[in-house]
Structures are given as C-alpha cells and as structure tokens.
Amino acid sequence: MKTLFDKIWDAHTVSTVQDGPTQLYIDRHFCHEVTSPQAFNGLRTRGLTVLRPDKTTLTADHNTPTINQDQPVKDPISRNQLDTLSKNAADFGLTLYALGNKKNGVVHIIGPENGYTQPGMTIVCGDSHTSTHGAFGSIAFGIGTSEVEMVLATQCILQSRPKTMRITFNGKLNKGVTAKDLALYMIAQLTTGGATGYFVEYAGEAIRNMSMEERMTLCNLSIEMGARGGLIAPDEKTFTYVKGREFAPKGEAWDKALAYWKTLKTDEGAKFDKELVFEAADIQPMITYGTNPGMGMAVNDSIPTLDQIDEAGRISFQKSMDYMGFKPGEKLEGKSIDYVFLGSCTNGRIEDFRAFTNFIKGKKKAENVVAWLVPGSWMVEKQIREEGLYDILIEAGFSLRQPGCSACLAMNDDKVPAGKYAISTSNRNFEGRQGPGARTILAGPLVAAAAAITGKITDPRTF
Amino acid sequence: MEKFQTLTSTYVPLPIENVDTDQIIPARFLKATTKEGFGDNLFADWRYDKEGKPKADFVLNNPTYSGEILVAGKNFGSGSSREHAAWAIVGYGFKAVVSSFFADIFKNNSLNNGLLPVIVSVEFLAEIFDSVSKDPKATLTINLEKQTITNNATGKSESFEINPYKKECLLKGLDDIDYLLSKKPLIEAYEKDQTL
Numbered sequence: 001m002k003t004l005f006d007k008i009w010d011a012h013t014v015s016t017v018q019d020g021p022t023q024l025y026i027d028r029h030f031c032h033e034v035t036s037p038q039a040f041n042g043l044r045t046r047g048l049t050v051l052r053p054d055k056t057t058l059t060a061d062h063n064t065p066t067i068n069q070d071q072p073v074k075d076p077i078s079r080n081q082l083d084t085l086s087k088n089a090a091d092f093g094l095t096l097y098a099l100g101n102k103k104n105g106v107v108h109i110i111g112p113e114n115g116y117t118q119p120g121m122t123i124v125c126g127d128s129h130t131s132t133h134g135a136f137g138s139i140a141f142g143i144g145t146s147e148v149e150m151v152l153a154t155q156c157i158l159q160s161r162p163k164t165m166r167i168t169f170n171g172k173l174n175k176g177v178t179a180k181d182l183a184l185y186m187i188a189q190l191t192t193g194g195a196t197g198y199f200v201e202y203a204g205e206a207i208r209n210m211s212m213e214e215r216m217t218l219c220n221l222s223i224e225m226g227a228r229g230g231l232i233a234p235d236e237k238t239f240t241y242v243k244g245r246e247f248a249p250k251g252e253a254w255d256k257a258l259a260y261w262k263t264l265k266t267d268e269g270a271k272f273d274k275e276l277v278f279e280a281a282d283i284q285p286m287i288t289y290g291t292n293p294g295m296g297m298a299v300n301d302s303i304p305t306l307d308q309i310d311e312a313g314r315i316s317f318q319k320s321m322d323y324m325g326f327k328p329g330e331k332l333e334g335k336s337i338d339y340v341f342l343g344s345c346t347n348g349r350i351e352d353f354r355a356f357t358n359f360i361k362g363k364k365k366a367e368n369v370v371a372w373l374v375p376g377s378w379m380v381e382k383q384i385r386e387e388g389l390y391d392i393l394i395e396a397g398f399s400l401r402q403p404g405c406s407a408c409l410a411m412n413d414d415k416v417p418a419g420k421y422a423i424s425t426s427n428r429n430f431e432g433r434q435g436p437g438a439r440t441i442l443a444g445p446l447v448a449a450a451a452a453i454t455g456k457i458t459d460p461r462t463f
Numbered sequence: 464m465e466k467f468q469t470l471t472s473t474y475v476p477l478p479i480e481n482v483d484t485d486q487i488i489p490a491r492f493l494k495a496t497t498k499e500g501f502g503d504n505l506f507a508d509w510r511y512d513k514e515g516k517p518k519a520d521f522v523l524n525n526p527t528y529s530g531e532i533l534v535a536g537k538n539f540g541s542g543s544s545r546e547h548a549a550w551a552i553v554g555y556g557f558k559a560v561v562s563s564f565f566a567d568i569f570k571n572n573s574l575n576n577g578l579l580p581v582i583v584s585v586e587f588l589a590e591i592f593d594s595v596s597k598d599p600k601a602t603l604t605i606n607l608e609k610q611t612i613t614n615n616a617t618g619k620s621e622s623f624e625i626n627p628y629k630k631e632c633l634l635k636g637l638d639d640i641d642y643l644l645s646k647k648p649l650i651e652a653y654e655k656d657q658t659l
C-alpha cells in the first residue's frame with residue numbers, strides 16, 4: 001500500500017546514497033533568467049554539457065517589463081540577465097520562450113498550458129513555486145541554483161525523502177470563497193513552517209470539485225507553509241486539461257500514458273506521516289494582515305491582540321505591525337488601499353481573470369486605486385481578448401498589462417511605492433516584496449475585485 | 464567548496480522569527496549573473512536606509528557584535544528558493560547559521576555552499592541569545608565531526624542532526640555534482656528502463 005507520492009518517488013529513484021539522499025531522475029526541468037546564470041557558468045567551468053536538452057525548457061519572466069515588450073528592455077542590468085539567458089539557451093541547445101515569443105509567460109503558467117506538465121512526472125525549477133505543477137499529480141518542487149546545475153549536467157538531483165502529509169478538505173466551499181482563500185486559511189492554521197519537511201497530498205470533496213486552475217493555485221501555495229510541495233491525484237479533469245496540448249502525448253502514446261496515469265492515486269489504507277482534516281464550510285474570504293503568508297484572517301475579522309501571540313513571537317509580530325501600519329486587535333475591513341495587483345503564478349490564469357471581470361462587470365474602478373492586471377502568459381492574454389473580458393475591463397476603467405511576474409516580486413518597474421497598501425493576488429507579503437516599504441495584503445481575485453471597485457478592503461459577499 | 468573545520472567564534476544575534484529570503488537578499492539584488500558580491504547586500508533593507516547609509520540600530524552595523532556564526536530566531540530562510548540567500552550569507556563571511564528551525568530549500572542551498580545550518584533546541588537557542596546579551600564576546604564552538612555545538616559562556620553542549628552524506632561532503636569539501644557525475648552509467652541504465 002503506497003501513497004501517490006511514494007509511487008512517483010519510487011518510480012524515479014535511480015539509486016540511494018547509503019545513509020543519505022535519493023538520486024532522483026527528473027522528467028521536466030524549467031529555468032528562468034534569475035536563478036540559472038550561475039548554473040550555466042558552473043557547467044562552463046567544469047567543461048560540461050546539458051545531458052538531456054529536450055527535458056529543459058527556458059522562459060524569461062521575472063525581470064521583464066509589462067509594457068512595451070516590443071522595445072529593448074531599459075534597465076541595463078535586467079537586459080544583461082535576459083541576454084545571458086538567450087546566450088545560454090543558444091550555447092547549450094535549449095528551447096527558450098524569450099520576450100516576444102507567443103508562448104512566453106510566467107514559468108509555472110506556461111508549463112501546464114503547453115502540456116509540458118503531466119501526471120506522474122518529477123518536475124523541478126529554480127523557483128519555490130514549482131509546487132504549482134503538483135496539481136497534475138506530479139512531484140514538483142523548487143530547487144537552488146547548485147541543484148539547477150546538477151539537473152542540467154545529470155538530469156538527476158540528490159534529495160532526502162520528505163515525510164508525507166495528507167490534508168483533507170471535507171464538504172463544499174461557501175459561495176464567494178476561492179481556492180486562494182482555502183490556501184490562505186490553511187496556511188494561517190499551519191503557520192509558515194507548519195509543513196516543513198513534508199510533501200502534502202490534498203484530498204477531499206472540496207479539492208475534487210476544484211478546476212485545474214484552482215488546484216494549481218492551491219498547490220502553488222504549498223511552499224508558503226514550508227512544504228516541499230503539494231500534489232493532487234489526477235482525475236478526469238486532469239486528463240481533459242492535458243489532452244491535446246502541444247507537448248502532451250498523442251495517439252498511441254496518449255493511450256499508454258493515460259492507462260498509467262489512472263493508477264496514480266493513494267492506495268486505500270496507505271499511511272501518511274501526518275493527516276489533517278478541515279471543513280470547507282469554515283472558510284471565509286481571506287486577507288493577510290502581516291508580513292508572512294501565515295498571518296491571514298477572514299476579511300471581516302480582527303487582527304490578533306498581543307496577548308494572543310506566544311512570547312517568543314512577539315518581537316516579530318510587533319515589527320510586522322509597525323511595518324504594515326496596523327495595530328494589534330484592529331479590524332481591516334473598510335480601510336483604504338492604493339494598489340490592486342491581479343496576476344502571478346498564483347492567480348494569473350484565465351479563471352482568475354474571469355472571476356475578476358465577472359465581479360467588476362458594469363461597475364467602475366475606484367478613482368484612488370492603481371490597478372495592475374497582469375496575465376500570467378500570452379496565452380492567457382489572448383484568451384482574455386477572445387472571451388471579451390478585455391472590453392469589459394476597459395469599460396470599467398481598467399487596463400491590461402503584458403505578461404510576466406511583475407509586482408509579485410517587483411524586480412521590474414512594477415513596484416508599489418513605500419507606505420502604500422496593495423491588495424495583491426500573489427503569494428508573498430514579505431517586507432519589501434512588492435518594492436521597498438510596500439505594504440502587501442494578500443487575497444484572492446474576488447477580494448481584489450471588490451477592493452478595486454470600492455478602493456477599500458471589502459468583503460466581496462457584501463457587495 | 465571549502466572544507467568545514469571545527470569552528471569557535473563569537474556570533475551575531477538576530478532574535479527575529481521567520482526571517483525570509485526576501486529579507487536575507489531582496490529581489491532587486493538578484494540581477495547579477497555571477498555568485499560574487501551578494502555579501503554587501505545581505506539584509507539590505509534592514510541594514511541600510513533609503514540613502515544607502517548604514518542604520519545604526521541593525522545588528523550587522525553594531526561593532527559590538529561580530530563573528531563567523533549567525534544566530535537567528537526560528538524558521539530561518541523561509542520563502543523563495545533563491546540560492547543568492549546562501550551566497551549572501553557566505554559572502555558576508557558567515558560559516559554557520561544557528562536556529563531552532565530552518566526552511567527546507569534554504570537548508571539544502573546552505574549545505575551546497577559549505578554553510579552549515581545548525582539546528583538547536585528552543586531552550587538552547589534562548590540561552591545563546593541570553594549569553595550574548597550579557598557578553599557580546601561570548602563564543603560558540605561547532606564540531607561537525609562530533610555533531611556538537613557548545614555555548615562556551617555556559618559550558619552547555621547539545622548535539623545536532625545532519626545527514627551523514629552531507630556531513631561527509633562538508634568535511635571533505637566535495638559537492639553533489641561530483642557525486643552525480645560519477646553515477647552516469649546508472650542514469651543511462653535508468654533511462655533505458657523507462658517504457659513511458
């Protein structure tokens with residue numbers, strides 16, 4: 001009796017170092033411009049080539065502008081990093097979706113979209129949100145640059161086997177509650193270190209009911225509670241999503257793959273190192289109030305008071321309150337905000353744009369709000385236009401930017417100014433994440449849409 | 464990679480929990496294409512003001528504290544996979560980081576750069592902070608071979624866990640790529656076996 005995780009891990013074990021880590025074979029490797037240059041330099045220094053060039057895919061996303069992408073990138077240091085990526089792709093014979101390519105976009109969005117991401121795979125990338133791909137029933141996790149070099153050189157990685165955890169969500173989600181709210185609720189319950197050392201399988205009715213996009217949002221956020229990754233057993237929804245995509249198996253190969261994928265589930269009675277169960281009905285639309293993703297609460301709730309925080313954590317808690325300009329015990333609903341960011345590998349998919357657009361349809365953007373709507377990829381951008389969402393957004397006073405990571409980590413010009421409040425659908429509210437001094441409130445696409453209309457922190461259900 | 468020898472040093476206390484990788488090295492410093500120079504921007508937003516002047520109240524700017532060991536509150540290194548965080552800490556001159564809890568990817572990245580993450584108990588950590596607040600010249604001794612850490616101010620020792628393979632690598636200054644390259648035949652055999 002094996003868990004889904006065990007099945008995939010065992011199928012990819014090449015060898016095990018005595019008393020040490022597993023040598024794991026990697027099926028799919030993604031790279032972007034920020035965490036790969038030093039790895040390619042390492043290959044050059046050691047005189048190595050890329051072992052399996054067809055298994056690595058490159059994209060430019062972290063450092064790219066979200067306007068005028070057809071013009072040369074202004075910042076010389078960013079441009080150098082993008083040029084370095086192009087040079088590395090050419091030197092080592094790898095596929096790159098550079099700026100301007102119609103398959104370009106955020107790495108964790110384009111992988112699934114193009115059919116690179118498939119059930120049963122091992123997937124890595126020098127990026128912690130690689131956990132996103134676990135939504136397809138694969139073992140996907142973020143790695144450091146030394147490990148990127150290992151994968152390039154040997155298509156393998158050394159990893160100690162994580163413990164397994166199953167998190168079950170019983171029942172149905174309330175109306176107006178999204179996958180993002182579910183994830184923020186879970187992280188608030190577990191804290192940012194609560195799943196460290198574990199690989200999580202998500203299960204239960206609420207998870208089964210989710211679309212692939214929602215599952216990706218959830219798996220994406222696994223890392224924010226410290227988990228190595230999160231995965232969901234593949235089902236008909238998964239197969240339907242993958243079928244027909246450019247790099248998905250075709251014909252006979254499809255039939256063979258499908259037969260195998262159908263075996264990818266946790267056996268009845270298989271043991272996890274830890275099991276947690278939540279009721280979906282307990283979850284409300286969520287926001288964060290502090291400077292890590294574990295500091296979340298229902299949008300209409302109050303921030304904890306100091307005496308609710310354990311003693312060792314009080315310095316950090318107070319520091320976080322000072323940074324955010326909030327007081328312990330305070331209610332945040334109704335507070336003015338300055339920026340809204342819809343995008344990132346967490347909430348930059350077509351469904352997020354549909355949800356946001358449906359909500360704002362026939363209303364007007366608040367005057368005081370700067371809204372950055374950034375599709376996760378050019379494919380999402382195209383869908384936004386084809387489905388008529390674009391016109392509705394423009395009508396309501398919004399505009400659409402070009403794809404990339406954008407304000408999720410603010411490496412490009414999309415920086416929230418110091419002291420300003422941003423309702424952000426991204427994944428991290430760390431100090432300075434969206435620009436030096438920027439104050440980030442994480443939320444799902446509906447809370448973001450409500451804030452974009454009222455200019456305030458608003459419960460989308462009261463609208 | 465440098466070999467890790469037994470280390471006795473004064474240490475720098477950072478009694479903050481959940482120090483994330485965006486604090487260790489903010490994203491705007493990730494545009495380099497080499498591993499050098501990140502040490503100057505370690506904890507940049509806590510260390511320098513808007514004009515780039517050192518902030519007097521941050522511990523790295525306080526000449527009272529120094530040493531090759533950084534001691535931090537629990538859940539150190541959470542957040543992104545950026546190895547730049549480890550490069551910044553090593554680049555600054557630290558050889559070991561002590562905390563009661565580390566984020567997974569950070570721990571791996573540290574070990575791959577010869578930086579030793581030492582996990583101690585909550586009580587031991589509290590005592591280390593206490594010792595240095597009484598005497599900034601207090602020292603710690605980390606013996607990797609024996610897997611012990613000693614608070615020399617109190618004389619108390621604790622043993623710490625490390626994967627035996629990783630320990631070997633650190634002691635000998637070897638890295639994973641050397642190891643994996645030696646396994647090429649196994650990789651090829653594995654690939655031949657794959658039917659999908």
Ligand code: SF4
Nearest residue numbers: 129344345405408409
């Ligand atoms: S969108 Fe944000 S979290 Fe996702 S890959 Fe880009 S920077 Fe990382």
